[in-house]
Amino acid sequence: MTIVSRSWSARLRRLPGVLGVGFLLLLVVYPMLWILLGSFKQQDEFLSEPFWALPRSWSLTNYVSAFVDGGLGIYIRNSALVVFPSLLLILAFGVAAAFALEVLVWKGRSSVLVLFLAGIMVPTQMILLPLFAVYYRAGLTGSLWPLVITYTAIGMPLSVFMLATYMRAVPREVFEAAILDGASVYRIFWSVTIPLVRNAIFTVALVQFFFLWNDLLIALTFVSRSDLRTIQVGLLNFTGQYGSVDYGPMFAGISVSVFGTLALYAFLNKRVMAGLTAGAVKG
Numbered sequence: 001m002t003i004v005s006r007s008w009s010a011r012l013r014r015l016p017g018v019l020g021v022g023f024l025l026l027l028v029v030y031p032m033l034w035i036l037l038g039s040f041k042q043q044d045e046f047l048s049e050p051f052w053a054l055p056r057s058w059s060l061t062n063y064v065s066a067f068v069d070g071g072l073g074i075y076i077r078n079s080a081l082v083v084f085p086s087l088l089l090i091l092a093f094g095v096a097a098a099f100a101l102e103v104l105v106w107k108g109r110s111s112v113l114v115l116f117l118a119g120i121m122v123p124t125q126m127i128l129l130p131l132f133a134v135y136y137r138a139g140l141t142g143s144l145w146p147l148v149i150t151y152t153a154i155g156m157p158l159s160v161f162m163l164a165t166y167m168r169a170v171p172r173e174v175f176e177a178a179i180l181d182g183a184s185v186y187r188i189f190w191s192v193t194i195p196l197v198r199n200a201i202f203t204v205a206l207v208q209f210f211f212l213w214n215d216l217l218i219a220l221t222f223v224s225r226s227d228l229r230t231i232q233v234g235l236l237n238f239t240g241q242y243g244s245v246d247y248g249p250m251f252a253g254i255s256v257s258v259f260g261t262l263a264l265y266a267f268l269n270k271r272v273m274a275g276l277t278a279g280a281v282k283g
Contacts (some may be wrong), residue, residue, distance in 0.1 A: 032258065038251035039063065046247045062248035063256070066238070070246075072253050074227065075234030082144050082219075082230060083212045086151035090159050090208055093152070095201060098163035099189055103175060113164065119157030128221050135222065146222040147230070151215070155208045162207075166200035167193065206268060213261060231257050 038046070039062055040055035066072045100106075101113045135146040174196070178188050194201070216232040223229055229237065235257070238250035 032262075035251055035258065036255050038247065039255045041248055041251075043246065043248060062252040065246070066249040066252040066256070070238050070249050070253060071234060072231070072256065075229055075231040075253075076256075078144065078228055078234075079213060079230040079232075082147045082151065083209060086148050086155065086212055087205060087208055089148070089152040090155040091201060091205055094156060094159035094163055094204065095194065095197075096189075097156070097160045098167055099193055101160065102164040102167040103188070103193060104185070113160075116157045116160045120161065124154060124217065128218070132221060141222065141224060142228075144223075144228055147219060150218055150222065151212050154218075155212070159204050159208060162204050163197065163200060166197045170196050202268075206265070210261060210265075213257075 034051070037055060040058050041062075042056070045053070045056060097116070101109050101116075131146070131150060132141075135141050135149075140146050140149075170193070174192060175188060178192050183191070214232060215230075219230045219233045220236075223233055226237070231253075235250060235253050238246050238253060
């Protein structure tokens with residue numbers, strides 16, 4: 001009886017935590033399920049039936065309409081043309097800057113690192129108007145270059161901070177051994193540092209990818225032409241006659257964006273966890 005009572009006591013102590021996790025899971029899963037079911041409903045179902053009702057049919061008409069009539073394919077292409085070059089620049093500059101700030105020894109590197117950290121605290125809303133004026137005078141407002149430049153600049157501070165933290169976890173003896181073997185700074189960077197922090201680079205890339213892909217504010221500010229809209233801005237354009245919202249195609253577009261990135265994260269989850277824990281310990 002004592003063992004049984006202890007077992008029930010332990011289960012009761014864990015019950016609040018289990019209920020809390022279940023509640024949080026419900027808050028996350030239910031909206032996603034509602035969006036997925038809504039992507040199969042027709043317009044009259046949204047207007048005449050309860051929001052929890054299941055769709056009458058499981059036709060892919062809304063998805064076809066989202067790509068053909070709503071231009072979802074063009075919006076995805078524009079997002080890819082903006083996100084991947086920005087991501088490449090963030091990683092290239094971020095890894096090099098983190099290496100210079102954390103591995104190399106030179107006067108003033110701590111002050112420079114503090115400046116990068118200060119960049120994290122700058123609100124994005126404060127720089128949008130000055131940047132728009134600069135891009136307008138430079139004649140860049142009719143292209144995707146303002147997004148690439150802005151994304152790269154905004155993504156740099158956090159990326160440098162995270163990568164510098166991961167490099168701090170690498171034992172100094174590794175770099176000292178490479179120097180004793182006659183390796184140059186560039187050889188240490190390419191052959192020693194990057195292989196040791198590849199999971200960290202992968203994690204930073206994925207974090208920045210989700211931020212850039214899901215951005216709405218910056219893209220909405222700098223993109224004025226309809227053929228240059230990214231996927232998040234394009235989803236605002238799913239309207240029918242007289243400005244009415246086409247809920248079915250809109251939900252289909254949201255489902256493509258949400259579940260596409262969710263599938264990517266689920267596929268790369270192990271690499272992300274390895275990268276996140278890489279900088280937690282040293283040695």
